Amino acid sequence: MNPENRKSGPMPDEKGHFGPYGGRYIAETLMPAVLELEDAYKKFSIMPKFQKELSAMLADYAGRPTPLYFAQRLTRKIGGAAIWLKREDLLHSGAHKLNNTLGQALLARFMGKKKVIAETGAGQHGVATATAAAFFGMECRIFMGTEDIVRQAPNVKRMELLGAEVIPVSTGTGTLKDAMNEALRFWVSAVNDTFYVIGSVAGPHPYPAMVRDFQKIIGEETRDQVIKQAGRLPDLLVACVGGGSNAMGLFYPFLQDDCEILGVEAAGMGIETKKHAATLCAGSVGVLHGSKSYLLQDENGQIKEAHSISAGLDYPGVGPEHSLLKDLGRISYTAITDAEALNAFHVLCRTEGIIPALESSHALAAAMKEAEKRPENEIIVVNLSGRGDKDLGIVTSFPATLK
Amino acid sequence: MGRIENTFKKLNEKGETALVGFVTAGDPDRGTSEKIITAMCEGGIDILELGVPFSDPTADGPVIQRSSSRAIRQGMTLAGVLEMIAGLRKKHEIPVIVFSYYNPILAYGNRRFYKDAVAVGADGVLVVDLPPEESDELTDIFDDTDFSLIRLVAPTTPKQRMKNIAENASGFIYLVSKTGVTGSDGLDTTDIRVHTDMLKSVTTLPICVGFGISTPDDVARMSKMADGVVIGSAFERTIETNIKNPDLPALIAEQTRAYKAQTGHP
Numbered sequence: 001m002n003p004e005n006r007k008s009g010p011m012p013d014e015k016g017h018f019g020p021y022g023g024r025y026i027a028e029t030l031m032p033a034v035l036e037l038e039d040a041y042k043k044f045s046i047m048p049k050f051q052k053e054l055s056a057m058l059a060d061y062a063g064r065p066t067p068l069y070f071a072q073r074l075t076r077k078i079g080g081a082a083i084w085l086k087r088e089d090l091l092h093s094g095a096h097k098l099n100n101t102l103g104q105a106l107l108a109r110f111m112g113k114k115k116v117i118a119e120t121g122a123g124q125h126g127v128a129t130a131t132a133a134a135f136f137g138m139e140c141r142i143f144m145g146t147e148d149i150v151r152q153a154p155n156v157k158r159m160e161l162l163g164a165e166v167i168p169v170s171t172g173t174g175t176l177k178d179a180m181n182e183a184l185r186f187w188v189s190a191v192n193d194t195f196y197v198i199g200s201v202a203g204p205h206p207y208p209a210m211v212r213d214f215q216k217i218i219g220e221e222t223r224d225q226v227i228k229q230a231g232r233l234p235d236l237l238v239a240c241v242g243g244g245s246n247a248m249g250l251f252y253p254f255l256q257d258d259c260e261i262l263g264v265e266a267a268g269m270g271i272e273t274k275k276h277a278a279t280l281c282a283g284s285v286g287v288l289h290g291s292k293s294y295l296l297q298d299e300n301g302q303i304k305e306a307h308s309i310s311a312g313l314d315y316p317g318v319g320p321e322h323s324l325l326k327d328l329g330r331i332s333y334t335a336i337t338d339a340e341a342l343n344a345f346h347v348l349c350r351t352e353g354i355i356p357a358l359e360s361s362h363a364l365a366a367a368m369k370e371a372e373k374r375p376e377n378e379i380i381v382v383n384l385s386g387r388g389d390k391d392l393g394i395v396t397s398f399p400a401t402l403k
Numbered sequence: 404m405g406r407i408e409n410t411f412k413k414l415n416e417k418g419e420t421a422l423v424g425f426v427t428a429g430d431p432d433r434g435t436s437e438k439i440i441t442a443m444c445e446g447g448i449d450i451l452e453l454g455v456p457f458s459d460p461t462a463d464g465p466v467i468q469r470s471s472s473r474a475i476r477q478g479m480t481l482a483g484v485l486e487m488i489a490g491l492r493k494k495h496e497i498p499v500i501v502f503s504y505y506n507p508i509l510a511y512g513n514r515r516f517y518k519d520a521v522a523v524g525a526d527g528v529l530v531v532d533l534p535p536e537e538s539d540e541l542t543d544i545f546d547d548t549d550f551s552l553i554r555l556v557a558p559t560t561p562k563q564r565m566k567n568i569a570e571n572a573s574g575f576i577y578l579v580s581k582t583g584v585t586g587s588d589g590l591d592t593t594d595i596r597v598h599t600d601m602l603k604s605v606t607t608l609p610i611c612v613g614f615g616i617s618t619p620d621d622v623a624r625m626s627k628m629a630d631g632v633v634i635g636s637a638f639e640r641t642i643e644t645n646i647k648n649p650d651l652p653a654l655i656a657e658q659t660r661a662y663k664a665q666t667g668h669p
Contacts, residue, residue, distance in 0.1 A: 024534060027461070031564075172459070181461050188582060188583055286506045287504075297510065300507060301481070302457065
């Protein structure tokens, strides 16, 4: 594919296709709802009233802009390129997810919907949806896999405190994929009055584009901040990719710039062990949860279990726009193991006094590897997409072996 | 004239509604599954929908989810489903629809699927998660044969969209009886009649109603409104509760006869 395609027009096209990816592969019952959502999004998102309300919420309630921080001690420890952190972990509710849930909940309110549902893996999107629902006084149900309920227990409590009902999903592997299956099933039965808040740049059109648009504020701020604080654009951007929303958010405003971009998937116990979640690095093209993209699947088209120490990356699919950007060669994708992510987690805790989410620790680990190889005058920006309080149970069950 | 059209024509002459039976292929195992579909044919179904098991059946309720898991564990694949159809074709002329999610077909290869499905004598395919917006990539491959992509219409489908769907449809149209997953409770006859009437105003193709139809009484009620009635989860429930029972095929045949007895027009 010609990289120039990227510049030939806005992505996605009218039917929600990013090149051969994306689209709307869903049951007919949901099609009218998805078409209604697309119309509503087009209509309301450009209204000054919508934009003004969203900007005000993001600033006064969520705490934007988040800082771009030069991690001097980390940079000195690694020795090499300068590592800067985009501090989405400081956003209200602890991760970048709130950018999107406030946007979608506001859209739901403009559409007159009073009930929202969401799927969640690590629980960050669940917490962010429950937060937005509480803010707007909406009824909220969160679907969460039973495996994730155990490993992300603090977030379950937080969702309940915020007034959401957490619905355990025990089918399949009891993780994010199964939670999304169940949320889709529930939505089919309640489609007339319920808004489905999808948490990643995945799902049927318009979700991948809409979620990217709500998250691109991360990259827009970063671009302004890095020019102001470092005097120029960065050489490399790094973010973790599960479904890929924090990554698209950071990367999107830089796609036309002359800088390298690296997406970091979860290699789990190692790609060669087959226990991983590295969809772009080791998957093949298929259709899951409403869009065409890279997937982890067997030769018969059955979806395979993903594995990652990080619940937010433990997903066998990925956003369609990432799939296209991989094919175009605009973004490189790599994968980081559970052990490497844990190491990066501890390094950041000790050097900077910041406890990162395990998801973000994957990005950090890849950035540390890159920094080591690069000269001191280069700038790397890492999206520190969330804070790690939710992960203490998992982290403390592994002995810290700092490299 | 293809088998589907022929079947509806004959039933119409007899004053009967089509009994459409769905089961997941390979549940509880391939051998038993072959006996089950034979029993359904002998019990009187008019059209067979043979389900390709998928790991993530988002439009299905718990009963068909579990049947899909059992079938996958037993090694059933799309290739296996096509082999089962070839086997059935040696004994029966019944129309057979492959019922699938899109990903197993995509993994098999759209062109290869079409060629092989026609070769084994399948009459069409129904792809749950392939709406008209995306279906060209499959139907563009279909040559001028009687092989149909069975289109779905839902209670949420507005009239103009129904019309567009019907214009591109062939074989029959599958009307989803309610918003919800397969096997869920509660049939609202009044509501279904609104949708069958609306659909009849935009198409002359036969209309088959499915989702949540489980008793012979349900079949009798739906027969008054539609040209066909689809039973799926109810068969799967019988399979699930009789997995080890050697009389399972006989029970399925008996259940089929009870439904078929209710398909005569009054």
